[in-house]
Amino acid sequence: MEEAKQTMPRDGQPIVFRDGVVVCMDRGHQLLSRADVLIQNGRIAAIGPALAAPTDCFAIDASNGIVMPGMVDTHRHLWQTAMRGYGADWTLTQYFVWYYLQWGKAFRPEDIYAGNLLGAVEAIDAGVTTTVDWSHGLQTIEHAEAAVDALESVPGRYMLAYGNIQQAPWEWATSPDFASFVNTQRSRANSNVALQIAFDVTGDPAFPERTAFEAARALGLAVTTHAGVWGATNDIGIQQMFDAGFMTPETVYVHAASLTADSYHRIAATGGSVSVSTESEESAGQGYPSTFRLREYGIPASLSNDTSVWWSGDLFSAMRATLGADRAMEHLEHHQREDTLTHCTLRAENVVEMATMGGARALGLDGEIGSLEVGKRADVVLVKNEASPAMFPLLNPYGHLAFQAQRADVHTVLIDGKMVKYENRLLGVDFTVVRRRIDTTIDHLQSTLGEDAWRQEMNPEIPEVRVINNPYTYTYDDTISRPSDAGRGANGVDHR
Structure with missing residues (x-):
């Protein structure tokens, strides 16, 4: 059947990815070298080579590309994105002082x-179709409503x-x-925002966080x-949660790097x-990234990306960083x-799974998203960039995703079968509006801090570097010609 020739799909129109490398990330990690993925009614209808598709299907050429599930980020402080790169050093x-003690309240x-x-x-520009907004800057209900x-x-x-973070969780x-707020949000029809509760357990012997856990359970x-953040949260907090019965399969422990x-x-x-x-x-100091320990304990x-204030x-x-x-x-x-x-334990295939099904399982959404399987929601990403020399040859799909690809190579993003990025460009995003809002926030924060504090906080003091005394000295007899002298001028530059 001849497929529709259009520049963009209509709302609700079936979509088919043709002739791509399909990374399914299902239980068997099925990998198809030249296959199609058919999307109908917001779900995956079929996967396989040379699929028959409806006559009105919108076809996307996926050759020389990788079709994969939408990725899942399980921990990102989205509210801090306005400060992109500010805390690079x-x-x-310094993060705790700036956000928790000094300026987060601004x-x-x-x-x-x-x-x-x-x-x-x-997030969606980079093929992340599901994001946990670890939103610990919600000082008031008005802040929470703005986030939603x-x-x-x-x-x-x-x-x-x-x-x-400006008030105790209890x-x-x-x-x-x-x-x-929770009840109101749950009653909103067709909202794309679900809810969790986010707080830390400091290890106070009185375990004051108990009432926050009880509130979460009641709701x-x-x-x-x-958890496992050096100098902030430790084993005592985990023991308290365990003894009180608050550790459940739904609990997501962020970092877990110093336990x-x-x-x-x-x-x-x-x-x-x-x-x-x-x-x-790796950079902030919570502890060494824990994947090598997590394997040992099953x-x-x-x-997750944490925050764009750094990374x-x-x-x-x-x-890439995890591998x-x-x-x-x-x-x-x-x-x-x-x-x-002689042989690495963690493979590229493993981190691709962490970025897709690993996140879906953590959120209890693995029955709906995280893999390309018939019947699942059509959160689908095509990684393809014909203008990039880094996108060919495509030999090892998992390795290519983990080590070679980047956000500019995300060609198409579907969420529930709706196209939100196509031909490497976001759709329906007015960057003028986004930039104006960010500029307003930056102007507010700069004026609140003052120019001196703004610059000083962005450029923390550099510790003194002490160079170890070198016990070796080496001198030449000036009367002996050295091979390295040949061809050198008076200034020591080699002119050969």
């Missing part, structure tokens, strides 16, 4: 909206993980206003928590999962035993 200490509801808007647009409004204005699938999570909300065996055993025993933010852990992992906003970078960190540790452990690693 921060440690976690963010108005409209600033939360601006950051969420830009962050959500950035921004997310609902951008096509995508979002989980608002409600948090408030205060805001138990308030009538918070319960009312039927899963909890996501920063002991007991904590990892508890996470594994209760069926939880870990969101690994490798770029963050704990499932997903990937990238795409899971290609997260996959690098895991392999570096594996090599180092072998070297310390005076041994040589």
Whole structure:
């Protein structure tokens, strides 16, 4: 049957990807070298070579490209996207001081909206179709409503993980206003925003976070928590959660980078999962990225970007960094035993799974998204860029996604079968509006801090570098001609 010749699909029109490498990420990790994916009524209708398609089908040439599931980011502070790159030279200490103690309270509801808007647009541009907005800047219900409004204005699938770093979780999570917000959001028809609750357990012997867990349970909300963060959250908090019965399969532990065996055993025993933010852990100081430990204890992992105040906003970078960190540790452990690693344990295929099905499982959405399977929601990404020399030859699809591809190579993005990016360009996004909102937020923050503080906070003091004294000295007898002298002028430059 001849397929429709159009520049763009109509709403509800069937779509077929033709002749691509299809990375299914299903239970058997089916990999098809030249196949089609048919989308009808917002779901995947068929997968296979040379599929028959309806006559009105919109065809996308996927040859020389990879068709994959939409990616899932399980931990991103979208509200901080307005500060992109500001904290590039921060440690976690500077992050805590800036957001928690000094300037996080300066963010108005409209600033939360601006950051969420830009962050959500950035996510879908990079093929991330589902994002957990770890939104711990919600000082008031008005801030929360602004966060939701921004997310609902951008096509995508979002989980608002409600948090408030300006108040204790046992205060805001138990308030009538918070319960009312939850009930109101749940009643909104056709919203693309679901809810979680986000707070940390500090290890206070009194375990004051208990009432926040109880509130979450009463409201039927899963909890996501920063666990195993050096100097902030530790094994005591995990033990408290475990003893109180608050560790569940729905719990997502972010980072889990500085825990002991007991904590990892508890996470594994209760069926939880870990969101690994490798770029963050490597740079900020939560602890060494934990994938090599998670394997030892049988704990499932997903990937996340954390915050654009430091790092990238795409899971290609997260996959790349995760493979690098895991392999570096594996090599180092072998070297310390005076041994040589000959085969890497973590493979490119594994991090692609973390970026797709790993995230879907963590959120309890693996029956709907995370893999390309007939009947699932059509969250589909085509990675293809005919203008990029890095996109050919396409030999190892998993390796290509993990080490070669980047956001500019995302050709097409479908969410629930609706096209939101095509031919490497976002659709329906007015960047003038987005930029205007971000500029307004930056102007507000700069004026609030003052020019001196703005510059100083962005450029923290550099510690003194002490060079180790060199015990070796080497001198030449000036009467002896050295081979290296030949061809050198008086200034030591080699003219040969």
